[in-house]
Amino acid sequence: MAKPFSGLQREMYLKKMTQRELDVLVIGGGITGAGIALDAVSRGMKTGLVEMQDFAAGTSSRSTKLVHGGLRYLKQLEFNIVKESGQERAIVFENAPHVTQPEWMLLPLLKGGTYGKLATSVGLKMYDTLAGVRKHERRKMLNRKETLEKEPLLRDDEKLKGGGYYVEYKTDDARLTLEVIKEAVYRGAQAVNYTKAENLLYENGKVVGARVTDRRTGETYDIRAKHVVNAAGPWVDELREKDGSKQGKYLHLTKGVHIVLDQSKFPLRQAVYFDTEDDGRMVFAIPRRNKAYIGTTDTYYEGEIANPRMTEADMDYLIKAANYMFPSKQITREDVESSWSGLRPLIHEEGKSASEISRKDETFISESGLISIAGGKLTGYRKMAERIIDRIAKQEGIKKKCITDKIVLSGGDVGGSDKLQAFVSGAVEKGVSLGLSVEEAEVLSELYGSNILRVYEIMETQGEEAKNYGLPEGIYASLVYGVEEEMVYSPIDFLNRRTSALFFNMPYVQKYKNGVLRYMAHRFNWTDEELDKHIEMLEEEIYYAKNPVKTEENN
Structure with a gap:
């Protein structure tokens, strides 16, 4: 059974972090910080992590949701990134x-396009070699007919010459981040969301911890640590400024936007990586159950970091790109059901466009000893963490090597990747016996992996209480599990980062949001004022998921 990681016990976890000096304090609960916490605790270090929003609320829930080898990096001759990512x-x-x-990806070859047939064939073969692609997943070159058979929505004209067919890996980025953090917590780390590092603590010019504020209660805590790691993603430079060490290289934020459509409007059956018409950028179109999503944009960003929003220009860019490659459907703004916008914290490179900037990570060590890490990509999170903790281990004389390549993450105990489908089949059968539909049981089993057994246990022991909140038993059990064992503290935590419903099932959000609010108001003893605040935050996120921001350039 999973160990508690409860939204009801946040204050207790914070107090525990103040009661002893940690070996490592991680600031930032995205995928990079999560990986660092897991590596540190798995080597026996006393580890704490604070995140000023919800876990994965920044970049780590707003990616293209691929753990990929990075074919585009071959074009930039970044062979090491391709190799490591693979x-x-x-x-x-x-x-x-x-x-x-695994997700098979189709790369259409167009006359005058970014990739020619020979270059694609050679590039994909090199990609297979560098990324260590398994034999049955190695690239195939398709003729025009075979390409259209894979995806009939593709433009069927003289421009289409054929296609390349290769494997990427799809993921749920927010849940991957959460499973890493949960695994770290199960192994002894302390991790708390909605806790902001307001200031760093110093002794004799050296950083010795951080003063943090619980954003829900306003209480402050001093957490002391031998090593403080700044893994705050887009906020890395803000902490470097507080440390007085923002010198030399600095962050360059770029924004990526994705839009979501229902399969009834855009019946995509094959993931496609395709050229845009005007600027030659490459965009993904990826099916996900009864939805499809398209992205991403890549533009410089200078607005509010916490809430980047889709603009009308972003939406129009992606719609135009899709209608160029899939002209038979001609989607419109009205067809867009949801969207998300994320920021990439890249290292500035003079004279390069947003899409040309390297995705390599960089580590900065200040005179105070603050360790900051920026750049990188989701796929490389574990190696980024290893490099950071190797450095700390060397300083502390810790001999234990990184073992995270062998650690099965929370929810992953299904007997190995080749046993996943058998596990899901058994879990679905169990779910159906509890009254779920096959589809409901499949969604929950794929969402929680081996932790689905705990969700089912909640259904069996507390399911009757679901009717008090107007919720189906499966959703109620999922919500209880989220609050008690995944540190859900706000409705948007559950409806976005824990279930992805805000992006991929807006009808679900609209239908069950009031029940979710009622349950959480009861469980957390919210005042009327607190409830109104959560309602306002949730409605704002629902609104901006659908509606683009009007800007001067659009008007």
């Missing part, structure tokens, strides 16, 4: 197969 995605797949699955 190796790492195989590790993620084995250790967290419930949130990482």
Whole structure:
């Protein structure tokens, strides 16, 4: 049974972090910080993590949701990134197969397009070699007819010459981040969301911890640590400024937007990586159950970091790109059901466009000893963490090497990646016996992996209480599990980062949001004022998921 990681016990976890000096304090609960916490605790270090929003609320829930080898990096001659990414995605797949699955990707070859037939064939073969692609997943070159058979929505004209066919890996980025953090917590780390590092603590010019504020209660805590790691993603430079060490290289934020459509409007059956018409950028179109999503944009960003929003220009760019490659459907703004916008914290490179900037990570060590890490990509999170903790281990004389390549993450205990489908089949059968439909049981089993057994246990023991909140038993059990064992503290935590419903099932959100609010108001003893605040935050996120922001350039 999973150990508690409860939204009801946040204050207790914070107090525990103040009661002893930690070996490592991680600031930032995205995938990078999560990976660092897991690596540190798995080597026996006393570890704490604070996140000022919800876990994965920043970049780590707003990606293209691929653990990929990075074909585009071959074009930039970044062979090491391709090689490392390929190796790492195989590790993620084995250790967290419930949130990482192979996804065949079609690369249409167009006359005058970014990739020619020979270059694509050679590039994909090199990609297979560098990324260590398994034999049955190696690239195939398709003729025009075969390409259209894979995806009939593709433009059927003289421009289409054929296609390349290769494997990427799809993921649920927020749940992957959460499973890493949960695994770290199960192994002894302390981790708390909605807790902001307001200031760093110093002694004799050296950083010795952080003063943090619980954003829900306003209480402050001093957490002391031998090593403080700044893994705050887009906020990395803000902490470097507080440390007085923002010198030399600095962050360059770029924004990526994705839009979601229902399969009834855009019946995509094959993931496609395709050229845009105007600027030659490459965009993904990826099916996900009865939805499809398209993205991403890549533009410089200078607005509010916490809430980047889709603009009308972003939406129009993606719609135009889709209608160029899939002209038979001609989607419109009205067809867009939801969207998300995320920021990439890249290292600035003078004279390069947003899409040309390297995705390599960089580590900065200040005179105070603050360790900051920025750049990188989701796929490489584990190696980024290893490099950071190797440095700390060396300083502390710790001999134990990194073992995270062998750690099965929370929810991943399904007997190995090759046993996943058998596990899901058994879990679905169990769910149906409890009254779920086959589809409901499949969704929950794929969402929680081996932790679905705990969700089912809640259904069996507390399911009758669901009717008090107007919720189906499966959703109620999922919500209880989220609050008690996944540190859900706000409705948007559950409806977005824990279930992805805000992005991929807006009708679900609209139908059950009031029941979710009622349950959480009861469980957390919210005042009327607190309830109104959560309602306002949730409605704002629902609104902006659908509606683009009007900007001067659009008007």
